[in-house]
Amino acid sequence: MGIDAAATRNRILDAAERLFGERGFAGTSLRAVTTTARVNVASIYYHFESKEGLLRAVARRAMASVSEERHRLLDELCTRGDPGVEELVRAFVVTGADLVRRQGERGEHVARFIGRVLCEPGPEVRRLFAAEVGHVEGRYLDALTKALPGLPAGEVAFRYRTMVGVLALHQMDALADLAPPGHGDDIWAGRGDDTERLIAALTGIFLAPQAPAVPS
Amino acid sequence: MGIDAAATRNRILDAAERLFGERGFAGTSLRAVTTTARVNVASIYYHFESKEGLLRAVARRAMASVSEERHRLLDELCTRGDPGVEELVRAFVVTGADLVRRQGERGEHVARFIGRVLCEPGPEVRRLFAAEVGHVEGRYLDALTKALPGLPAGEVAFRYRTMVGVLALHQMDALADLAPPGHGDDIWAGRGDDTERLIAALTGIFLAPQAPAVPS
DNA sequence: GTCTATACGAAGATAGAC
């Protein structure tokens, strides 16, 4: 693969990452991608085989960015001894902002894209996501479990996934839109920097007492 | 509007509710809707003006079902004096299960649909959602604020919306899919009845201490 | 008021020249 081939591939990935994030997968046509990437429709099929192949490639790249960032933040945190719950949550939440700081605009696209991918398409992509970020997830789960003695690992995992979901929605601004016209505008500004309240709320998830066992 | 016209209308609404919930809005073609509803393509345009009009109609009907259920549960709760945080969260979460119990399969469709609608399309539909369920939201916010003295109304609203988001993801099984192959299958069964752990986690959100003010 | 038939464009995908 020549240098310009790689460049083409990357332009396609960049465009798709942004558009999928903004309009969703089903809502984005390949033609929209090729237009903003200034490439031919056929080149997508050459490089990625199909629209879904493109999605997978974008997803893998985006996850890789996030995973890398998460690993870095976690490493940093662990040099100062076993981190507490809130520190772990903070590191997790801050990843997005950190990505923006390090990668500029692309960081936002990555965050949006991941938010979308997490709730839009079929389960397949979510499972790809799960497989791709498995390593970091494992480290986080271990650290959280250690920080939360008395809470079974299964419970920690459940709450971890809840956190992932909340962060995804937050990253695509889905929560801010829920403010109702009459009641909410004044009591919740929305769109501000909600990082701190987000961290507080998510930490609360982990610190909640264990649910009573259900007979099932 | 004749009796069979209303029947056609309802068949369309039922089909759309289910399909939008399963495949998303952009991912569902009108042809798919008309096929499962056994009606002609034109009848959609006759009854709903456009695809988006159909979405709005489906959304309104679904919200109405949920709102009604929520009001009922909240009424019931308030007859026994001022409810606590956990009781409120439980009533909120249980609505989905209750809807299934009362409406059968349709309850599941409604839940899925609302989950989708909440995170898929543009902000417009989310705002429609917000407007439509505004009344119940107001009552819940009031009750929660009363149950949480010391937590500013804005903070309660933020956390309430976080709860709505988590429930939406949960209702479309988005969270269960995140279990990674190697690590999670054993420690979190997924797909079980997670109602109790969900209630515990969400209650934790509200009981978390307030975040320190951010300079902004 | 409701359905049949169909127009029209856009979508995903491919073959083959360069």
Added chain:
DNA sequence: GTCTATCTTCGTATAGAC
């Protein structure tokens, strides 16, 4: 590797029959 041309299918929407 990249682009042109084209195929097929599907989606939205309408005009007109009943």
